[in-house]
Structures are given as C-alpha cells and as structure tokens.
Amino acid sequence: MDRTKRIGVKYCGGCNPRIDRVKLAQDIIQPLPPGFVLTEASFDEPWDIGILICGCPAACAEKPELKSLARNWLIIAGETIDYETCSETEIAQTAAEKLKKPF
Amino acid sequence: MALKTGEQYEESLRKMNFKVYLLGELVKKPVDHPIIRPSMNSVKMTYALAHEPQYEDLMTAKSHLTGEKVNRFCHLHQSTEDLIKKVKMQRLLGQKTASCFQRCVGMDAINAVDSVTFEMDQKLGTEYHKRFVKFLKMAQENDWTIDGAMTDPKGDRGLPPSKQADPDLYTRVVEKRKDGIVVRGAKAHQTGAINSHWILVMPTISMTKDDADYALSFAAPADAEGVYYIYGRQSCDTRKLEGGEIDVGNRQFGGHEALMVFDNLFVPWENVFMCGEYDFSGLLVERFAGYHRQSYGGCKVGVGDVLIGAAALAAEYNGAAKASHIKDKLIEMIHLNETLFSCGIACSAQGHRTASGTYLIDLLLANVCKQNVTRFPYEIARLAEDIAGGLMVTMASEKDLRHPEIGKIVEKYLKGVASVPTENRCRVLRLIENITLGTAAVGYRTESMHGAGSPQAQRIMISRQGNLEQKKQLAKAIAGIKD
Numbered sequence: 001m002d003r004t005k006r007i008g009v010k011y012c013g014g015c016n017p018r019i020d021r022v023k024l025a026q027d028i029i030q031p032l033p034p035g036f037v038l039t040e041a042s043f044d045e046p047w048d049i050g051i052l053i054c055g056c057p058a059a060c061a062e063k064p065e066l067k068s069l070a071r072n073w074l075i076i077a078g079e080t081i082d083y084e085t086c087s088e089t090e091i092a093q094t095a096a097e098k099l100k101k102p103f
Numbered sequence: 104m105a106l107k108t109g110e111q112y113e114e115s116l117r118k119m120n121f122k123v124y125l126l127g128e129l130v131k132k133p134v135d136h137p138i139i140r141p142s143m144n145s146v147k148m149t150y151a152l153a154h155e156p157q158y159e160d161l162m163t164a165k166s167h168l169t170g171e172k173v174n175r176f177c178h179l180h181q182s183t184e185d186l187i188k189k190v191k192m193q194r195l196l197g198q199k200t201a202s203c204f205q206r207c208v209g210m211d212a213i214n215a216v217d218s219v220t221f222e223m224d225q226k227l228g229t230e231y232h233k234r235f236v237k238f239l240k241m242a243q244e245n246d247w248t249i250d251g252a253m254t255d256p257k258g259d260r261g262l263p264p265s266k267q268a269d270p271d272l273y274t275r276v277v278e279k280r281k282d283g284i285v286v287r288g289a290k291a292h293q294t295g296a297i298n299s300h301w302i303l304v305m306p307t308i309s310m311t312k313d314d315a316d317y318a319l320s321f322a323a324p325a326d327a328e329g330v331y332y333i334y335g336r337q338s339c340d341t342r343k344l345e346g347g348e349i350d351v352g353n354r355q356f357g358g359h360e361a362l363m364v365f366d367n368l369f370v371p372w373e374n375v376f377m378c379g380e381y382d383f384s385g386l387l388v389e390r391f392a393g394y395h396r397q398s399y400g401g402c403k404v405g406v407g408d409v410l411i412g413a414a415a416l417a418a419e420y421n422g423a424a425k426a427s428h429i430k431d432k433l434i435e436m437i438h439l440n441e442t443l444f445s446c447g448i449a450c451s452a453q454g455h456r457t458a459s460g461t462y463l464i465d466l467l468l469a470n471v472c473k474q475n476v477t478r479f480p481y482e483i484a485r486l487a488e489d490i491a492g493g494l495m496v497t498m499a500s501e502k503d504l505r506h507p508e509i510g511k512i513v514e515k516y517l518k519g520v521a522s523v524p525t526e527n528r529c530r531v532l533r534l535i536e537n538i539t540l541g542t543a544a545v546g547y548r549t550e551s552m553h554g555a556g557s558p559q560a561q562r563i564m565i566s567r568q569g570n571l572e573q574k575k576q577l578a579k580a581i582a583g584i585k586d
Contacts, residue, residue: 018570057455058465077455084458085222 005048006039007032007099010066017055018078019088025053027092033100041069049074049103051095072103105171106163107246109151116143116298119324122331123297123361130334133297137343139334141357141542145204146248146298148356149176149196161192166243167460168236173243176206179217180462186451190401194444197405201538203358203546205248205295207402211394212251212303213239214461216320219387220376221459231320231376232459238322238374242301250299250325252290252363253391255307264310264317274304274365275316276378283371284378286319286329290363292554296332297361299325306377309385318384320377321370329368335360337542349501349529352537358546389564390463395555396473397464400447403476406538406547407440407483413534414487420519420528421492432486439479446472467568470561477558480551484539495532496540504529 009025028051029038039047050070054061059077067073074095075082081094107115116134123130125138133139153162153174164178164185165171180186189210196204217239220231242249255264258272267273274288290304303322310318323330337359339351348354377383415433418424450468457463488495499513504526506513514525537543552558579586 016570017573056453056465057463058453059455080455083456083460084225 005036006045007036007049007051008039008041008047008070009051009053010041010061010069012052012054012056012059012061014055019053019055019076019091021053021055024076024088024091025051028095028099031096033096036099043068046070048072049099052076054078074098105166105169105173105244105246106153107150107174108154109147112147112150112246112248113143115300119300119326121297121326123334124332125334126336138340139297139359141202141343141353141355142205142295142359143298145196145200145202145356145358146206146295148199149174149204149206149248150246152196152199158195161188161195164188168240169243171243174246176210176248177213177239177243177246178210179214179239179460180454181460182462183452183454186397186454186462186464187448190397190444190447190451193398193401193447194405194408197402198408199405200356201353201406201409201534202356202543203294203402203550204356205298205358207398208251208294208395209247209249209299209301209303210251211391211398212249212253212305213242214394214463215387215391216303216305216376218457218459218461218463219383219390220320221457221461222386223377223380223383225458227380229380234373235376238376245300247300248295248298249322250293250296250302250363251305251391252293252296252302253305253307253388254291254293256289256291256362257307263314264308265313273307273314273317274319276319277316277367279378283369284321284375286321286365286368286370288365290365292335292360293332293363294358294360294550294554296325296363297334297359301325302330302363305387305391306384308388310381312381314384315379315381318377318379318381320375320387322374322376323368323370327368329366331364331366332361333364335362335545337545339537339541343542345502347501349504349526349533352533352535352541353543357542360545389466392556392560392564393464393466393469396469396476396561397447397450399476399551399555400443400445400450400469400472403480403547403551404440404444404447406543407436407443407480410483410487410535410538410547411436411440413531413538414490416531417487417491417495417528417535420523420531422520423490429490432490436483436486439483443472443475443479446475466564470564470568473555474558474561474565476551477561480547484544484548487535488539491532491535495536498529498532501529 047070051074054077057078152158164175166173220235224232255273258267264273271288277287278285342351418429450464453465454462504513517525
C-alpha cells in the first residue's frame with residue numbers, strides 16, 4: 001500500500017516576479033489529492049516532492065543545497081513548469097496532473 | 104578533428120567551391136582576394152585562439168553530445184556560466200580583431216534551432232530535433248563555421264511573404280520531393296557567408312497559414328550547387344587594393360556581408376528542420392534574435408576597447424592627453440562601453456534552461472542590451488572623432504608619406520608630439536577612421552543599429568517582456584490605491 005507522500009513548497013526571493021507565486025502555491029495545494037500531506041522543510045526527512053516556485057524563468061533558487069530538501073522536484077519558474085512553457089492560468093492544473101504521475 | 108587550427112580552417116575554405124561576385128566579377132579564389140582576405144583572417148582567429156592555453160577556457164567547451172572538447176562557437180549553452188563565457192569570448196575576439204569576426208551568427212542559430220525544434224517535436228510529433236542533433240554533431244566534429252541565415256530581402260515591408268509582388272522576396276519551398284525540398288529566394292546582409300562551411304537558414308518573421316511555404320529552416324553546404332553570393336561593398340573597401348598598410352587602418356582584419364541567393368537549391372530531408380510549421384516561426388525568430396542581441400554585448404565591447412585605446416593614443420600623440428576634457432571623454436567612452444558589457448553579462452546570468460536542456464538568455468535584458476548597442480557605439484565613435492581631431496579625415500595618403508620628395512613635407516607637417524614618429528600618428532588616426540567611418544564601421548556602427556534587428560524590434564520585445572502590470576500593482580500598493 002502506498003504511504004502518504006510528504007510535499008513541500010519553496011519560493012525564490014521574489015525580486016521581479018512575472019507570476020503570482022503565493023496564489024499559485026495556494027491553487028496547487030488547496031485541491032491536493034488524497035495521499036499527499038503538506039509539511040515543513042526538514043533536512044532530516046526530505047520531502048517526497050518539493051515544489052519550487054520562482055517568479056521568473058531564471059529560477060535562481062534552483063540550487064543544490066535547496067534541492068536536497070526533496071527527493072523529487074516540480075520546478076515552476078515564471079510561465080514555465082519543468083522548463084516547458086505554460087501560461088500562468090494553466091500552471092496549477094498542469095502541476096496537479098504531474099503530482100498524480102509517478103516521479 | 105574536433106578543433107581545427109587556423110591553418111586547417113583556411114585550408115578547408117580553399118577546398119570549397121564558392122560562387123562569389125564582387126565588383127562585377129566572379130571571384131576565383133575568395134580566400135586570397137585582398138578585399139575578402141581580412142574577413143577570413145578574423146574568422147581564422149576564432150580557430151587560432153582555441154589552441155592558446157591562455158584563451159582555452161573561453162574559446163572551448165565540453166560538448167554535451169559527445170563529451171569532446173569543441174570550439175565554443177559550435178557549442179550549445181548548458182548553463183548560465185556558458186552564456187557568460189560566450190559574451191566574454193566575444194569581447195576577447197573583438198579586442199583581437201577590431202572587427203566583426205562573423206562566427207557568432209552560427210552559434211546563435213544552432214542554439215535557437217535546437218530548443219525550438221525540440222519543442223516542435225514535443226508538440227507536433229515531428230522529428231526535426233533528431234535531424235538537427237545529427238547535423239550539430241557533424242558541425243562539432245568538423246569544427247564548422249556556420250552562417251546563421253535569417254534576414255530575407257522582405258520587399259514591401261507592409262506585406263506578408265505570401266502577398267509580395269515577387270514571391271522570391273522571402274525564402275520559400277518551391278517543391279517538395281520524396282527525397283527533399285527545392286528552395287528559392289535569398290538572404291540579405293549575410294555576415295561571414297563566404298567564410299562559412301555551412302548555412303543554417305531560419306525564417307525571418309512570425310508567419311500565418313498563408314505563409315506556410317516560407318516557414319522554413321534547413322542546413323546546406325555554403326558552396327552547394329544552387330547557392331551563390333553577391334559581395335557587399337563597404338566604405339573605403341578599395342583601399343585594400345592599393346597594397347599599403349596604413350590607409351586601410353586595420354590591415355589584417357575585417358568583416359563582410361553578402362547577398363546569398365538560393366537558385367532552386369535542393370535540400371535533402373535530413374537537413375530540413377522546419378517546413379511549413381508557421382506557428383513556430385515567431386518563436387525561432389525571437390530566440391535567435393535574443394541570442395544575437397546578447398552577442399552584441401560582447402563583440403561590440405571588444406571593438407570598443409580597441410577604439411578607446413586608439414583615442415587615448417591619439418590624444419597622447421597630439422599632445423592633448425593631460426587636458427581634463429580629454430580625460431573626461433575617455434572616461435565617458437569607458438563608461439558607455441562597460442555599460443554594454445554589463446547588459447551582455449546580465450542577460451546571460453539571468454538566463455534559463457529550456458525544455459531541450461539548452462540555456463536561453465533573459466529576453467528582456469538581451470533586448471535592453473541591444474537597444475543600448477543601437478546608441479552607445481555611436482557616442483563612443485563621436486567622442487573618438489572628437490579626440491582624434493580633423494586630421495583623421497584630411498590626412499595625406501600613405502603613398503604621399505612614402506614619396507621620395509613630398510614624404511619629408513608630410514612627415515614635417517603631420518608631426519604631433521616630437522618624440523612620436525609621424526607614421527605612428529597616421530596609423531592610429533587611420534585605425535580610428537577605419538572603425539568610425541571606414542570598412543569596420545559597417546560592423547561597429549550600422550550593424551550596431553540594424554544587426555540582430557533594428558531598434559524598434561527591441562522596443563516591441565521590451566514592451567512585451569516589461570511586466571508593466573506588476574509595476575502598476577507595486578505603485579498601487581505604495582500609494583494606498585485599493586481597486
């Protein structure tokens with residue numbers, strides 16, 4: 001039986017965001033499907049899936065030290081998700097679909 | 104042979120069968136033609152420096168395709184560090200040649216075509232990216248110079264390709280065969296075309312369904328049957344036929360452009376990377392232009408370094424170096440030049456990964472970079488002319504300086520500071536003339552204006568990328584405005 005997957009969110013610093021990062025996080029987390037639980041970051045117990053939300057495509061927060069917080073990552077950077085172009089209005093839906101698939 | 108030497112590059116060009124018209128004549132040996140040769144020397148420098156340990160870090164990269172060391176001009180950027188090194192390499196080459204060294208356009212083309220073909224295949228199920236990677240491996244293995252060919256002649260700018268009175272004014276497919284396509288049309292302003300091994304053609308504007316035959320990207324040998332060139336004139340170009348070394352300003356290096364004509368060129372399918380997918384033509388233009396606008400934050404800066412140095416020398420030879428206004432003008436030139444470099448570095452540092460893994464510059468900052476390039480070299484050139492003085496354009500010729508009788512008179516009256524030979528003063532003034540209004544001004548001035556897109560093209564991109572709505576929200580928050 002699959003165990004509950006621990007999920008967490010990290011943001012970039014937000015110097016010049018081209019998307020509403022906080023609203024986007026809420027849109028992804030609120031309808032989180034069963035089997036996922038939102039947790040705080042911990043280096044002792046990495047998340048199963050981390051969601052990195054950066055305001056622009058530069059994805060400046062995508063660094064090795066941050067990535068050790070999770071076993072797998074979903075990278076949202078401006079209007080891209082996992083480096084593919086995606087309009088802001090479609091990112092939450094696309095992220096939800098990606099979360100349901102095995103990483 | 105992943106890294107050619109300069110000599111091997113020159114030899115490889117000699118084996119090619121270019122069809123080039125220059126001053127109304129078919130050129131027999133382009134490499135040895137005195138008007139063309141300096142431009143070949145500039146490209147040759149991109150090969151030579153790759154073998155110099157002190158430049159290796161900028162000039163070479165590790166291919167992500169093969170793991171081999173390749174010339175950076177054949178490399179796909181795999182990180183923001185690669186993007187930054189590209190700009191630094193371009194500054195270095197601008198310093199070494201004081202000219203357009205021509206090879207950037209191919210590097211920018213391969214990087215743009217890579218990510219766009221990858222995304223086309225993802226969306227459409229085509230196999231362009233696989234073909235392109237095969238081509239790129241050959242380019243890296245053979246260290247090819249590639250001419251990225253984008254700009255069509257365009258005819259009536261108010262009409263799309265399919266509505267032109269002459270359908271050949273944009274490059275197009277005229278026949279699709281089982282084994283390939285037949286192409287007709289032309290590409291204008293083709294930098295370094297006659298110093299290139301291959302051509303990588305891209306569409307020139309965003310297109311609609313009616314223009315599908317013009318949504319075209321392919322590669323072809325630069326000397327393929329069905330391709331010929333009409334060489335572009337440059338200001339003062341025939342001075343290169345006089346045989347001297349002072350009046351040309353830059354005896355060794357130069358750049359060139361040509362009109363490239365496709366006269367029913369056959370291209371096998373394996374070298375076709377876009378054929379009718381008009382939805383992606385705009386994306387390819389945007390990315391190529393973005394990379395090329397980044398490039399100018401490196402190459403023009405390197406040439407600017409030489410021009411600033413020449414202006415400082417001219418001031419010394421004129422005896423004016425200690426004047427406060429001269430010092431201030433040199434400071435202003437440095438400030439402008441380094442601002443251009445800052446933009447080139449910034450758009451690289453803020454670059455990001457695309458779906459194919461290749462890194463793309465920050466498009467807003469790249470367009471800001473190029474917009475500044477449409478202005479600052481002009482001001483730097485103006486200040487250089489100011490410092491140089493009018494003699495730069497009224498000076499006697501090299502033949503007069505060498506003349507057995509009047510040479511002494513020229514020597515006497517063109518003297519500046521007593522300890523500086525008159526010939527040195529003439530040389531540095533001719534160099535400034537070369538960059539500001541001679542053959543190299545094609546690259547340093549008008550190319551700064553129109554190359555990689557005219558100023559308005561950048562302003563459109565700045566408008567699209569500028570995120571004005573977010574700025575309005577910031578103002579509302581500070582001003583206490585609640586909608």
